[in-house]
Amino acid sequence: MAERLYTTYTDFWPFYLREHSRPATRAFHYVGTALGLACVLYALAAARPLWLLGLPLCGYFFAWLSHATVERNRPATFTYPLWSLVSDFRMFFLFLSGRLEGELRRAGVPAGT
Incomplete structure (x- = not known):
């Protein structure tokens, strides 16, 4: 079955959440995002620009x-690089703020999966 092509971010967001339906998948993403952000903070604080490479390496690896x-x-x-990047950070910060569950429900992700 061919993948649906999304033309708006509003339509893409629920798809993104459904593609991350398992808590373990989201946890891997959170680890990669947190480590990537830590690399950015270290790069800025220590004036070591090569550490900026940690953001994509950690994020994409996990x-x-x-x-x-x-x-x-x-x-x-692979299909939506910019929207996926935005969505990864959106999912991360919604998780940290405790507001992700409502978004998952609206996207049709069953609770506890």
Whole structure:
């Protein structure tokens, strides 16, 4: 079955959440995002610009690992790179603020999966 093509971010966001339906997948993403952000902060604080490479390396490593081993689907990054990047940070900060569950419900992700 062919993948649906999304033309608006509003339509893409629920798809993104459904592609991250398992808590373990999201946890891998959170680890990668947090480590990537830590690399950015260190790069800025220590004036070591090479550490900026840690953001994409950590982020993509943990995300792609989770899609290969947990979710067993193709990362949306390959089709929607910018929207996937925005959505990863959006999911991370919604999780930290305790507001992700409502977004998951609206996207049709069953609770506890």
